[in-house]
Amino acid sequence: MSTVVFRPTSLIEALTILNREHAQPFAGGTDLMVQRRRYGSLPPRFDRPVLFLDAVGEITTVHDGAPGAQSPGQLDGESRALWIGAACPLSEVLKHGAVSPVLKRSIELLAAPGLRNRATLGGNIANASPAADALPPLYALGARIVIDSIAGDGIKRRVVPIGEFIRGPRETTLGPEEILTFVVIPRHDYSHSYYRKVGTRAANALTKVAFAGVADRDAAGRVTRFACAFGAVAPTVVRVPEIEADVVGHAASSLDAEAIADRYSAYIRPIDDQRSTAAYRAHTAHALCADFVATLSAED
Ligand SMILES: Cc1cc2nc3c(=O)[nH]c(=O)nc-3n(C[C@H](O)[C@H](O)[C@H](O)COP(=O)(O)OP(=O)(O)OC[C@H]3O[C@@H](n4cnc5c(N)ncnc54)[C@H](O)[C@@H]3O)c2cc1C
Numbered sequence: 521m522s523t524v525v526f527r528p529t530s531l532i533e534a535l536t537i538l539n540r541e542h543a544q545p546f547a548g549g550t551d552l553m554v555q556r557r558r559y560g561s562l563p564p565r566f567d568r569p570v571l572f573l574d575a576v577g578e579i580t581t582v583h584d585g586a587p588g589a590q591s592p593g594q595l596d597g598e599s600r601a602l603w604i605g606a607a608c609p610l611s612e613v614l615k616h617g618a619v620s621p622v623l624k625r626s627i628e629l630l631a632a633p634g635l636r637n638r639a640t641l642g643g644n645i646a647n648a649s650p651a652a653d654a655l656p657p658l659y660a661l662g663a664r665i666v667i668d669s670i671a672g673d674g675i676k677r678r679v680v681p682i683g684e685f686i687r688g689p690r691e692t693t694l695g696p697e698e699i700l701t702f703v704v705i706p707r708h709d710y711s712h713s714y715y716r717k718v719g720t721r722a723a724n725a726l727t728k729v730a731f732a733g734v735a736d737r738d739a740a741g742r743v744t745r746f747a748c749a750f751g752a753v754a755p756t757v758v759r760v761p762e763i764e765a766d767v768v769g770h771a772a773s774s775l776d777a778e779a780i781a782d783r784y785s786a787y788i789r790p791i792d793d794q795r796s797t798a799a800y801r802a803h804t805a806h807a808l809c810a811d812f813v814a815t816l817s818a819e820d
Contacts, residue, residue, distance in 0.1 A: 548638035606642025
């Protein structure tokens with residue numbers, strides 16, 4: 521049986537089709553084509569119509585600030601944030617000058633160049649793999665997810681922190697009539713950004729552990745902002761606000777990197793799988809966290 525496909529060019533059209541056809545959103549297809557594959561050179565099989573998102577103009581670029589026509593009142597505080605279109609190819613996200621270095625680094629290490637020309641941030645988030653590489657930076661940066669659906673003649677919008685959007689492995693709060701449209705990232709130039717992905721090779725590597733850290737030090741050497749996020753060590757990305765709050769306000773030179781990493785160990789719950797062992801993951805997550813904290817006092 522052949523697959524019915526739609527390729528809308530506007531968001532309202534895409535949402536209307538999704539609502540009417542109960543279609544499967546398809547951004548870059550780099551997760552979907554694997555999940556839907558059949559063997560023996562048979563084409564992938566989709567059990568419902570496919571909704572291509574790659575021609576939906578509004579969500580295939582990076583916007584400096586809220587896209588004018590779509591900026592709802594409740595987002596006034598975020599109007600200066602970076603709005604990354606969920607269906608923007610990762611290679612285009614990389615080219616944008618205002619994208620945070622910690623997120624860029626994770627994208628540079630995601631898959632390989634050809635794949636990044638198709639794969640999107642929205643797909644990485646909606647697929648909700650515990651090992652998705654862009655997730656730890658997005659958690660550390662306090663990203664918010666914009667989700668749209670059709671309501672009468674217009675668009676209904678909800679905005680949630682990424683940690684509330686992802687509920688578990690492959691599980692999100694996305695409804696069948698909703699499209700993830702933007703990833704909103706507050707603008708801030710951190711004095712310290714750190715990202716490490718531990719895999720088996722430089723490209724197309726399955727992630728064993730990923731770690732993102734961002735922090736600020738003021739002129740007196742005190743830590744004024746601090747956030748850490750760990751990937752592939754629990755069902756969802758691990759971020760612990762209580763530990764972060766305890767670090768803020770201290771002189772960077774007084775921080776005990778090992779002790780801070782020890783505290784995170786209580787929240788790290790890795791598993792053994794085909795990529796790595798739980799013991800290796802726990803040990804590596806600890807080492808990366810301690811290394812990041814040590815960079816904060818490195819210039820003292
Ligand atoms: C060879 C190879 C190497 C890879 N390497 C890595 C890697 O190193 N790191 C990594 O993290 N991932 C990797 N991946 C996985 C994949 O490339 C990424 O997760 C990618 O970001 C998925 O984006 P996509 O646009 O291709 O998603 P798609 O495959 O199009 O979609 C994935 C899921 O999200 C849904 N979806 C997509 N966009 C939206 C939207 N806007 N609104 C609602 N639902 C949506 C789809 O319906 C589907 O369920 C790799 C994949 C392959 C094939």
